[in-house]
Amino acid sequence: MDINKITDLLTDKLTDWVEAIIKLLPNIALAAVVMVIGFYIAKFIRKIAGKLIHKVSNNVTLNNLFSSIIYFIFIGIVCFTVLSILQLDKAVTSILAGAGILGLALAFAFQDIAANFMSGIFISFRKPLKVGDIVEVKDYMGKVKEVNLRDTVVETFQGQTVIIPNKEVFQNPIENYSYLQKRRFDLSVGVSYGDDLEKVRQITLDAVSDIEELSKEDTTQVYFVEFGDSSVNLSVRMWISSPEQSVYNKVGSEAIMKIKKAYDANDIMIPFPIRTLDFGIKGGTKLGEMPVQISNKEQ
Structure with missing residues (x-):
């Protein structure tokens, strides 16, 4: 192949790329501004969400989790907006499709973990039990030591530590002996x-x-x-x-x-069970014969 043709092809290709970049410069600048502002807004929203959630739930772990979820959702919106500004719509479509498939696969793979996780969230909001309560759950009775997002830790009165998945706690009756404080x-x-x-x-x-x-x-x-x-x-x-x-x-x-x-x-009698013993069963000795046998042996 002629070297001049190769040079011309490379030059044309580079020229097209440079022109495309020059045309996208306003979009790149706008995308950068949107990303910077978006990150600052996301942090602000995370802070506000944390304060609002804290009014509903006192569970620090749960509050941080919801704040982080809201933060990352907003960050995702910012990223997709930036990709759209850069005219990368096909990339956005591919990412969304991949995320959907990945989410479906993870849902099937970790359905038990997800069920315990969601049950932990409902328990944190409904508060049927809290740390220090005396409860009976799934035939285990004891004092609640921890309420996590995945499981509840109960210390029985016999000294054993029982870790009960939150799915079992949420779906079964809970006897809370501390609810009335008596x-x-x-x-x-x-x-x-x-x-x-x-x-x-x-x-x-x-x-x-x-x-x-x-x-x-x-x-x-x-x-x-x-x-x-x-x-x-x-x-x-x-x-x-x-x-x-x-x-x-x-x-x-x-x-x-x-x-x-x-x-x-006060001479009040508490009766105790009275039993009649029958010594005449097959293979045994009748009660009336026992003194005779004893006296014969003594002779």
């Missing part, structure tokens, strides 16, 4: 059929009335609930002024001791 203790007791039930009721109320941790706003109640096989069963319902498990256990222990002591002092 708990009810129900104690079942049985008394003899021969006892005066009115007397039993009053002695039971008097026995537990001086427990220090009982709520002053709520009254202790005694209900006779059923006729049992060997006793009349009653339920003592006491409201405790603290939701803490240690206080709950302490009140229950004191109530049992005080009721037992009061019943003993």
